[in-house]
Amino acid sequence: MTEPAAASVPGPARAFARRSGGGGTLAFVESPVQLLNVLEWAHATAPAPGELTVHVLPPHDPMTRGQLRRMAQLARDEGHAVEWVEARGGASAPLKTAGGLARPLRAARRLVIGDPFSRYVHLLLSLAGDGADVTVVDDGTATMEFTAQLAGGAKRLTRWHRTGATGARGLLFAPVSARARRRLTPGARRAVEVFTSMPVEAPEHVTVTENAFAWTRQRFGPPTLTGGTDLVGTSLAETGVVDTDRYLAAVVALARAHGATRYFAHRRERTEKLHRVAVEAGLEIVRPDLPLELVARRGPIGGTILSFPSTVVHTLPLALAGTPVRVAVCDVDPAWLTAQASPRAQGFLSDVTGSARDVHRLPSVP
Incomplete structure (x- = not known):
């Protein structure tokens, strides 16, 4: 890039x-x-x-x-x-x-x-x-x-x-x-x-x-890199789209497979869920004080950023343009969806992933 x-x-x-x-x-x-x-x-x-x-x-x-x-x-x-x-x-x-x-x-x-x-x-x-x-x-x-x-x-x-x-x-x-x-x-x-x-x-x-994201790049960074892997959280469980236990199991599997050490929490994630992320996945919970695009641009940030389908798979490659940071996205398995999820949920999440540019796609975690 x-x-x-x-x-x-x-x-x-x-x-x-x-x-x-x-x-x-x-x-x-x-x-x-x-x-x-x-x-x-x-x-x-x-x-x-x-x-x-x-x-x-x-x-x-x-x-x-x-x-x-x-x-x-x-x-x-x-x-x-x-x-x-x-x-x-x-x-x-x-x-x-x-x-x-x-x-x-x-x-x-x-x-x-x-x-x-x-x-x-x-x-x-x-x-x-x-x-x-x-x-x-x-x-x-x-x-x-x-x-x-x-x-x-x-x-x-x-x-x-x-x-x-x-x-x-x-x-x-x-x-x-x-x-x-x-x-x-x-x-x-x-x-x-x-x-x-x-x-x-x-x-x-x-x-x-x-x-x-021209203002972000001009105002902040470039960031220092930790050399590790960071995982970005989502509020898909809080909005009733995915099952909390399935989501947490996927976080654990991703953290182990990719050696992630930090979990950047979404501002709407519940405290009790984040406690489980820390205990079950062994991840350090980070509560960003600004939108993640600015936090990542300020650094320090991992050399690899893992995310589920969300806004950041589109915005982080732009905010971090010119850096060697790799953004990877993990698909949401249809089995994670709750009975209350909208019929449009799976298709929409697939579109979010499929239309992302400059990201590496990971298979969904069973």
Whole structure:
């Protein structure tokens, strides 16, 4: 792999920035990875000083909040305004937050969002002006599902690991989600861009701009290498996609087969599960304080990084371009899936693995 020029700016991204003019840009993020990709988008488009304001809508879990605070400081260091909004502080908090943001939302020339499936984001999009351009930055592999649903004309956006049951709250929220879905569709007065490192097909009239992690490579590294093997954890068990015992057995087998010594935990992995990883696989548990792309770029990092199908099999080769680090991905065996897993789960996970570039594929662990 060769090192891409850190200062390169994709043509479509710069053209999109010019098209939107000098109006204000509001970004809304709920996870550290989303904020990282807002910074990558800003690096590519070079908005005018003071044009971009990032609103952080933190969830309750402490690991995510800690990473978000560190990412927010990096955003401030880059000269962007950052607003920390406690939007989940009670039943009335979402409506109060939306009410306070209604005026800037109507005035914004461009909205940058990290999760097009989020009901909170749908509420904010429904308040935006009809002419506001929209940029969707990566929220991991969910971007692949979003573009596929947008291209397929889906009337309702659904996360890939959900079974499809709407529920009473979903039915009540349906009109808001429908309005947000229209905001995510290009129109005569509104452009839609997807800024992504994932392999996606561009929906009709949607601009897809490559996220090459130029800001990450320029800001951090190159990393020092430990010479060992690291294993990246996932939250597939926490989301009910794979059976926890099967997952742990696969972690043990991979660690033994490849001599892994460290396990980089996903921020949503449960403490009791990580304790079992440490005891049963003999791995040192590492709780990253930033998204893994930045942690790996800072180093020290293993010469080989093992992962199950996840976002990092697409992003780490880009963030670590120009280094000798090898990224390898282990397929999920269909036998690991739970009875509650979505019918789309196996196909989606296979697509995540099969479409990854610059990675070494490992067979699934029986």
